[in-house]
Amino acid sequence: MFSKSIHSIGVLTGVLALFGCAGSTTDATPAVKPTPTPTVSAPPADGGTYATVTALKAAFVKAGGACPDFKQTNKITLAAESAECSTNTVISTYVSSNDISQLIQTVKKLNADLKTTGGNSWLVGANWVINSPVSANMQEKLGGKIVSF
Secondary structure (H helix, E strand, O other), X not given: OHHHHHHHHHHHHHHHHHHHHHOOOXXXXXXXXXXXXXXXXXXXXXXXXXXXXXXXXXXXXXXOOOOOOOEEOOOOOOOOEEEEEEOOEEEEEOOOHHHHHHHHHHHHHHHHHOOXXXXXXXXXXXXXXXXXXXXXXXXXXXXXXXXXX
């Protein structure tokens, strides 16, 4: 009987030791926190909006466009504001996308009347247009869609 008691005490001690270790909250090795991966946010698919042609110019330049001779002329029909960046780059903002659609239809009709394809591509955003030889290159950074004539 004495050996059964010793055996029971040994089993009980082993069980207590096992549960005693399981309750420990300290790890043998410190936890390594992962370094967060920086996220690169894409531009809005529709290109978003710009309140002014000056704000559009800043975004255009930040995206890699050149605007060395910025002159706000407000000459573009239907545009709220428009500016020339150079002899071959014009940027403009609009009150609504309907104004842009109307402008595109007018240019397409003009090209048809003149029997020309124009060979032109614009980058068109929610309320803005960039008419430049580099328009297609700006789409990845600014969003919007390419409209070709």
